[in-house]
Amino acid sequence: MTSSQLDLYLAKLGLHYPSECNLAFVEQLIKAHIARFSFSSINAMQDKRLSLEPDVVFNRVVEKEQGGYCFEHNKIVMLALQHLGFDVSPLLGRVLLNGKWDNPRTHRVTLLKYLCNEYLIDVGFGSKTPRTLIPIDHSVDIHDETNGYYVERSTRRAVLTLTSPKQMPLxxxxxxxxxxxxxxxxxxxxxxxxxxxxxxxxxxxxxxxKERHTLNNLLYVYRNEETAETREVLIKDAVQLRAIIKEIFLLNIPESEVNWVYEKAALNMSDEH
Known part of the structure; x- marks a missing residue:
C-alpha cells in the first residue's frame, strides 16, 4: 500500500495517521473498517475474476467502494498495517459454521505479532466478525462490545468459538x-x-x-445489540435493493449489476419456497 493509498484509506475510516502504532490503534482500525466497508458477494456472484493484486483490490474495495469478502478486506488491513510498520502476515482457516471440521481452508485472517504476543485480526467474517483483536498466545475468553468468544489454542492451531449470545464454532x-x-x-x-x-x-x-446490518438474498435484517431491536424487510424490487445497497451498506454498484443480482437473488428466494 502506498502512502497516498493509506491516506485515502484512513480518511474514509475517519481516522488520523497514528502518532503511536500500538494495539489501541489496531482496535480502532478494526471497528472503523467493518463499519465503513461492507462484506459483499456482489462481485463474486457475477463471475468476475477478482484480482488480489494490491492496487487492484484497493481500487475495488476502497476507491470504488464495491465491497468484498475476507480475501479482500483482510488483505487491505494487512497492507495498511504493514505500511505502518506492524509485523503482520496472512493465515488461512477452516470455516466451521456447517459443523464440519474437514472443510477446506477458505477463510483469510491476519496474524499480528506485537511485543512478543500474537493476535488474529479479522475484518472479513461477515455478520459474525469479531469487533476486536483476537489474542492467541493461549486459550482465553474474549469479549467485544456485545459478544463473547472463546479461543482454544493448541500447538498447531487456534479455534474461535462464539459463546454469547449463543454458542457456535466459527x-x-x-x-x-x-x-x-x-x-x-x-x-x-x-x-x-x-x-x-x-x-x-x-x-x-x-x-x-452495536448495530448489525445483514442481507441474505432479499431478506434485510437490522439488529441493535444494545436495545435488542430487530427489523426485517423483504425486498420487493431492484429499486428497493439499490437503495439499501447504497444507503445501508454504503456500496457503489452500477444499476445494471444491481438489476442482475436482484434477479438472481429473487430466483434463490423462489427456490427456497
Missing part, C-alpha cells in the same frame, strides 16, 4: 506458513467454484457500533 486457523499464493488458490475457489456460497447467493453485512 473457524479453525492453522499456523502453517502461508503465502499470498496460498490465499490466491483459496480465493479462486471461493469466487469461481460453481457451488460456492458467494457465487450463488447475495450476502451483505455491515457492522456499525
Amino acid at each position: 473457524y479453525d486457523v492453522e499456523f502453517a506458513e502461508t503465502f499470498e499464493s496460498d490465499c490466491d488458490v483459496a480465493h479462486f475457489h471461493c469466487h469461481q467454484h460453481p457451488e460456492s456460497l458467494f457465487v450463488n447467493h447475495l450476502v451483505l453485512s455491515r457492522m456499525a457500533q
Whole structure:
C-alpha cells in the first residue's frame, strides 16, 4: 500500500495517521473498517475474476467502494498495517459454521505479532466478525462490545468459538506458513467454484457500533445489540435493493449489476419456497 493509498484509506475510516502504532490503534482500525466497508458477494456472484493484486483490490474495495469478502478486506488491513510498520502476515482457516471440521481452508485472517504476543485480526467474517483483536498466545475468553468468544489454542492451531449470545464454532486457523499464493488458490475457489456460497447467493453485512446490518438474498435484517431491536424487510424490487445497497451498506454498484443480482437473488428466494 502506498502512502497516498493509506491516506485515502484512513480518511474514509475517519481516522488520523497514528502518532503511536500500538494495539489501541489496531482496535480502532478494526471497528472503523467493518463499519465503513461492507462484506459483499456482489462481485463474486457475477463471475468476475477478482484480482488480489494490491492496487487492484484497493481500487475495488476502497476507491470504488464495491465491497468484498475476507480475501479482500483482510488483505487491505494487512497492507495498511504493514505500511505502518506492524509485523503482520496472512493465515488461512477452516470455516466451521456447517459443523464440519474437514472443510477446506477458505477463510483469510491476519496474524499480528506485537511485543512478543500474537493476535488474529479479522475484518472479513461477515455478520459474525469479531469487533476486536483476537489474542492467541493461549486459550482465553474474549469479549467485544456485545459478544463473547472463546479461543482454544493448541500447538498447531487456534479455534474461535462464539459463546454469547449463543454458542457456535466459527473457524479453525492453522499456523502453517502461508503465502499470498496460498490465499490466491483459496480465493479462486471461493469466487469461481460453481457451488460456492458467494457465487450463488447475495450476502451483505455491515457492522456499525452495536448495530448489525445483514442481507441474505432479499431478506434485510437490522439488529441493535444494545436495545435488542430487530427489523426485517423483504425486498420487493431492484429499486428497493439499490437503495439499501447504497444507503445501508454504503456500496457503489452500477444499476445494471444491481438489476442482475436482484434477479438472481429473487430466483434463490423462489427456490427456497
